[in-house]
Amino acid sequence: MSDHEQLLQQLIDSMTASGSLRTEPWKHAAAAVPRHEFLRGGFFRVVPGSSPTAWAPVRQDEDGWLSACYADESLVTQIANTIQPTDIRGEIMREPTSSSTLPSLVLRMLEDLQVQPGMKVLEIGTGTGYSTAVLCARLGSGNVTSIEYDEGIAQRAREALGRLGTSPTLLTGDGLAGDTEGAPYDRIIATCAVRTVPAAWLEQTRPGGQILTTIGGWLNASELVRLTVHGDGTASGPVLGGQVSFMLARPHLPPPLGLLPDLSKGTEREAIVGADVLTDWTSRFVAQFAVPTAQHLKLQQNQRTEDVLVDVDTGSWAALYEEADRWVVRQGGPEVLWDTVEEHLGRWYAAGTPAVEEATVRVTTEAQTLHW
Known part of the structure; x- marks a missing residue:
């Protein structure tokens, strides 16, 4: 067994023990996807003790690169919308804009997606392509469509998937608009957070189908929600909890504050x-x-x-x-x-400050509400 195969098996054992990986079909899918193939461009690590936070690149085949690829942690793969690990030497103090999500969260979400063989899935946010590959291993490439907003990220994911001989439908564009041509879908899963669930996702999910997404916002709290789409075009479903945090979809980022109002009045x-x-x-x-x-x-x-x-x-x-x-x-x-x-x-x-897992989100094309 090669080094990466041993590391992958250890990761699967860890995710199984934690409860993130719960069923045999997803265990087999996870075992079929070597995560390091999606991180050959390297990643960024936090510089210990830095304030403000500084990031340093870790490139392919450097000490610690392979073991980090199979650690259950998120790995930042892009800084400031354009900067890749191969672009710099030294350190950078800018905001992360793309990452490879920790595998246990990827698999937990795929388990929560409640797919069945033959279902068509639309993934919003291809990222490195790792979660796309796991979906393809479970459902077959012909049943998976993935949309990525960033052209550079999309191309790198396409190359990584190609190395594994995996060929889902890959689109570049605004994932919030979904994919009209491939609709209706049985499932939509988002690997970015949204402030409000887009109307296009409701329209492109068949009645009885589900949308799994993280709902976040500009007060910086977010939760994973599973919505079932109804025949009238609305959707509702439980908050799954866990304080799941993803980067907001870029069109949902807050606007600049600009000149503040006169806060002495009022x-x-x-x-x-x-x-x-x-x-x-x-x-x-x-x-x-x-x-x-x-x-x-x-x-x-x-x-x-x-x-x-x-x-x-x-x-x-x-x-x-x-x-x-x-x-x-x-x-x-x-x-x-x-x-x-x-x-x-x-x-x-x-209501007694119930846990978020006792809450339900209801979504229409006009409003999004939380109920206890």
Whole structure:
């Protein structure tokens, strides 16, 4: 048995023990796909102790490259939308824009997809092509279509899949628009997060089919959701939990904040709920459904720290600060952002703050709502 085969078997054993890999068909599919083939361009590692975070390239066949390919961790493969590990020497301090997702999450999501032989699957976000290859090993290449937004990433995935003799339908373009020509699909799975589930995905999934996606937002909390599409074009389904985090689809990234509104004006009152709720993942996830186009930042004002929500689209804002063991909120603009947050969180509190796994998401072409 070669080095990579031993490492792959160890990874499969680990994913099985953790419960990410649960059924024999997916074990066989995972065993058929050598992950290192999709990382031949290398990856970036965090430079220990760096602040702000710096990244250093690890190239193919360097010490630690192969073992890292079979570690159960995400590996950053692109920085700042264009920079590959082979492009630089030394370190870079820019934001990651593409990665190879940790294998246990890939397999957990594929298990959660609930596929059956013969089903047609549309994957949003080809990335390195690893998850695409596992899907093909399970369903056959003819039943898998994958869309990648970035042309360079798409080409590298195409080459990696070609080396394995795997030939799904690979498209380059906006995955949020789906694939009209191949529709309807039995399953859609997204390997990027979305702020709202695109109407095109609902239209391109057959009634009774499912969409598995991570719903995130600009307050930086996200969860995996499995939606069943109904005959009327709506969809609903459970939040699967686990605090699953993916990079947002590029068209769903927040707009620049630009010039902030005058935060000294507005109407002030004592807050029912303080800004400390924004430090909790689940509270933020609930709040995102209340104010889906708001962004959060901290500012130093009047010799104190204020938590500020700003909605660039409407110009609405809310600023909160703590004073004498109470929270005060000041709000301006056409929408009262913090009132809406308090109302949504109030319903969650009234229900006993249930875990997200007890929640259901409902999606129409006009709205996306969270129910407990």
